[in-house]
Amino acid sequence: MKKKTLIIWLFSLFMWLPVLASEPSFTASAPSQVAVGERFRVVYSANKRPASFNGPAFGEFRVLSGPNQSSSSSTQIINGQVTHSENFSFTYILEATREGSFNIPGATITVEGRNFSSNELSIRVSGQAARGAQPSAPAPGQQQAPAAQGVSDRDIYLRAVVSNANPYQGQAVTLTYKLYTRVVVSQYSIEKLPAYQGFWAEDVTPSGQPQVTEEVIDGQRYNVATIRQVVLFPQRSGELSIEPLDMQTLVRVSAPRRSGSLLDEFFGGSPFGGFQNVERNLRSNQVRVNVRALPAQNRPPSFRGMVGSFELNTGLSPLEVNVNEPVTLTLTINGSGNLRMLEKPEIQFPANLEAFDPNITDNIRISASGVSGSRQYEYLLIPRTGGTFEIPPIQFSFFDPAASRYVTRSSPAYSLTVTGTDTATGEGSGAARQEDVQYLASDIRFINNTIFYLQPKGSLFFRSKLFWFLLIGPVFLFAFFLVYWRRHIRLQSNTALLRNRKAQKMARKRLKKAGAFLKSGNSAEFYDEIFRALWGYLSDKLSIPVSRLNKEQVSEVFGQKGVPEEMAGKFLETLNECEFARFAPGSPQTRMDETYQRALDTIVTLEKELKYKKF
Amino acid sequence: MKKLVWWLSGLLFLSPLLLKASPEELIRQANEAYVNGQYSYAIELYESVIEQELESHELYYNLGNAYFKENLFGAAILNYERALKLKPSDENSLFNLEVARTRTIDRINPVPLIFYERWWKNFYSKLSVDGWSWMIIFLLLGFLAAMGAFFFSRTRGMKKTAFGVSLIFAVAMVVSLAAVRAQYSNTYKRKDAIVMVPRATAKSSPGEASPDLFVIHEGSKARITSELGEWYEVRLANGNVGWVKKYALEVI
Structure with a gap:
């Protein structure tokens, strides 16, 4: 009986075994120590299929992913003993954000209607500022360690080198990141690129695998790989610093023997000597560049910040066109320097020469030695009127850092001859199109560039002594002259009047004398005296000197004075007779008497006539 | 020996006068400076001429231009106005004054004049005070000549013509007297x-x-x-x- 009950007891115990073995368990596991920024897993595992899973609050940790559910089951037969185990796991990937010790409360699951809580986790976050990133998926059969072990800073480091630590503003500087290693790097990735503040950057990293060279530093042989190359153009002067570049590498190191199980050894380690990939974060040195400002003196007005060495080539074709036909002005700037920052040159095109925005063709090569190539501007110009257009020389200035001076390149001045007249405008061909004069700018007129007369300040002619003198002087002068002239006239007219009055007396005197000659029979003297008497009378009467009298004038004057024609005829006849007789002496006595009488009559009648006709 | 001393002392006295550049030379230099774009130097030279108590409308005009180029519009306007005071009809001064006024801030609309006031102002502004003065002298001489012709001509027709001409001269002279009075009070009295x-x-x-x-x-x-x-x-x-x-x- 005793034996039988024992057997039953044993059996019943045996029957309980699977029940005991399948008692639900729920545990949480996580590394106890991580670094700030490091990513790590928290795994909750249960041995029974849970009906529900409630994750905990992770507090200071950032959840990157999860919960990711996975399950596995295994059946083991050891010495005929069959064990069956199932495993359900919920995995979180967390990132540590802050230094310190943190607790993660347990998660809960519901299994077969009962709630189970996992253990609490305590994680210490250390301040080692390693910027961890999700490591690239490790190759199968490789295991990764959270931090590098057994790799020193002398084994692998990153160095940033500038080609010129003291460049001019705008001068190209090549920045090279070199990776120095004495270990095998299986993988690398650039984590963070610097912003290159104060620079204009062009990436010139050669594509493909980085070239590896060997260098010996301090007796140690290093493999040097150029990871990245950037051409920088400083945009401002002063001391500029370039932020370091962050990089993550996986370094293959020989794995230390760990007291792991054989299974671990088998699956985790390399079967060929035990290597493992170690994550290592690298940071380059900070580079300081002291940028020199461009000199302010001798800076040409056409300077627009170009630094380097350039040539300017221009061309205008054709040089002779008709109106409204296009002309191309090409302007090529080639050389090395910050060509990308080239500004459109300012060209003062003459008015009536329409210029369109230029067509820009770039042929720019960027390499570690800088930027070189050419940029071409193609201007389309259309002359709208005939004539000759002068395109002034185009100036292009740059700073030559090698010579430390400004250089100005100038194009020749072009003269464009445009023939023909404007015909294309408007439909009515031949209709003259007039334009107002276009004022290009409003400016003052030019100075009077002559030597001019200066007068004493504030001197005024008006009301000056000279003014009054010139005003009053002529009036006085005029008045004086007038008075003088009047008197003169009066005097003169008096003599004439006297002579006029005495004319008959004089004539009679002469005639008396002639009468005496008549008696004595001196005919020549007689006629001479008669002649003189007549002329003298007329001269006195008309106020005309004897020397200026002649016969034609006499008849004219008589006509004016209204003396009858027959009177004039008689007078002239008598005169003629006297003249004739003077040069032909020996005339008879009777004739002389007659002439005497006639002369007397003429004078008497003339006296009458002229007395009534006063002037 | 005594003669030499006299010469030397005389030279010593006269040398400041000799060294002082003539106004014409200063103006030539100032114009040259202006042409070369050295406006502040030109201003200095022009002002030195004015300091010698000399003036002319061309001088004020050039000085105004130099001030304008130095962006001193107040001084530019002042000098254009001074030029116009000496020659109110100077076209260049009027033009540049207008250009300079566009650069100033204030736009003051003048109280409008009645049309005949405007005509009269336009008329008497054609000549400066001195211009009108010379005009009066000229008209007086013309008047006297015509009067002389009137007195000395013998025929009736000549006398008539001479009288008419002298009358025209007389009227023109009266108008000029009024103009010189107006211009004088417009420019010098106020x-x-x-x-x-x-x-x-x-x-x-x-x-x-x-x-x-x-x-x-x-x-x-x-x-x-x-x-x-x-x-x-x-x-x-x-x-x-x-x-x-x-x-x-x-x-x-």
């Missing part, structure tokens, strides 16, 4: 001034404490109607009246 400071505040009475009435800016023209201490009473072209500090204004 005082116009230009604001020379960037901004000047006009007060209601001569005193810092009195309230501000309006603000006038550089280049504006104002007529000085009265003065008291360091204050001028000014009247703007639009009729506003206020008291402005003397240093802010420069009389044309």
Whole structure:
């Protein structure tokens, strides 16, 4: 009986075994120590299929992913003993954000209607500022360690080198990141690129695998790989610093023997000597560049910040066109320097020469030695009127850092001859199109560039002594002259009047004398005296000197004075007779008497006539 | 020996006069400086000529141009106005004055004149005071010549013509006398001034404490109607009246 009950007891115990073995368990596991920024897993595992899973609050940790559910089951037969185990796991990937010790409360699951809580986790976050990133998926059969072990800073480091630590503003500087290693790097990735503040950057990293060279530093042989190359153009002067570049590498190191199980050894380690990939974060040195400002003196007005060495080539074709036909002005700037920052040159095109925005063709090569190539501007110009257009020389200035001076390149001045007249405008061909004069700018007129007369300040002619003198002087002068002239006239007219009055007396005197000659029979003297008497009378009467009298004038004057024609005829006849007789002496006595009488009559009648006709 | 001493002492006395550049030479140099773009130097030279108590409308015009190029529009306007005072019809001065006025801040609309006032003002502004003075002298001589012709001509027709001509001269002379009077009172009897400071505040009475009435800016023209201490009473072209500090204004 005793034996039988024992057997039953044993059996019943045996029957309980699977029940005991399948008692639900729920545990949480996580590394106890991580670094700030490091990513790590928290795994909750249960041995029974849970009906529900409630994750905990992770507090200071950032959840990157999860919960990711996975399950596995295994059946083991050891010495005929069959064990069956199932495993359900919920995995979180967390990132540590802050230094310190943190607790993660347990998660809960519901299994077969009962709630189970996992253990609490305590994680210490250390301040080692390693910027961890999700490591690239490790190759199968490789295991990764959270931090590098057994790799020193002398084994692998990153160095940033500038080609010129003291460049001019705008001068190209090549920045090279070199990776120095004495270990095998299986993988690398650039984590963070610097912003290159104060620079204009062009990436010139050669594509493909980085070239590896060997260098010996301090007796140690290093493999040097150029990871990245950037051409920088400083945009401002002063001391500029370039932020370091962050990089993550996986370094293959020989794995230390760990007291792991054989299974671990088998699956985790390399079967060929035990290597493992170690994550290592690298940071380059900070580079300081002291940028020199461009000199302010001798800076040409056409300077627009170009630094380097350039040539300017221009061309205008054709040089002779008709109106409204296009002309191309090409302007090529080639050389090395910050060509990308080239500004459109300012060209003062003459008015009536329409210029369109230029067509820009770039042929720019960027390499570690800088930027070189050419940029071409193609201007389309259309002359709208005939004539000759002068395109002034185009100036292009740059700073030559090698010579430390400004250089100005100038194009020749072009003269464009445009023939023909404007015909294309408007439909009515031949209709003259007039334009107002276009004022290009409003400016003052030019100075009077002559030597001019200066007068004493504030001197005024008006009301000056000279003014009054010139005003009053002529009036006085005029008045004086007038008075003088009047008197003169009066005097003169008096003599004439006297002579006029005495004319008959004089004539009679002469005639008396002639009468005496008549008696004595001196005919020549007689006629001479008669002649003189007549002329003298007329001269006195008309106020005309004897020397200026002649016969034609006499008849004219008589006509004016209204003396009858027959009177004039008689007078002239008598005169003629006297003249004739003077040069032909020996005339008879009777004739002389007659002439005497006639002369007397003429004078008497003339006296009458002229007395009534006063002037 | 004595003679030599006399010569030397004479030279010593005269040398300052010899060294002093003639005004013509100064103007030549100033014009050259202006042409070369050295405007401030040109201003210096022109001003040195004016300091010798000499003036001409060309001189003020050139000086105004130099000030304009130096962006001193108040001084430019002042000098153009001075040039126009000597030659009111100078086209270049009028043109440049207009250009300079466009660069100033204030736009003061003058009180409009009645049409005949405008005509009369346009007429008498054609010549300066001295121009009208010479015109009067010329007309007087013409009048006297015509009178002389009237007295000495013997025929009736000649006398008639001469009388008519002398009458025309007489009327023209009377008009010129009126014009010279108007021009004289317009330019010399009243005082116009230009604001020379960037901004000047006009007060209601001569005193810092009195309230501000309006603000006038550089280049504006104002007529000085009265003065008291360091204050001028000014009247703007639009009729506003206020008291402005003397240093802010420069009389044309």
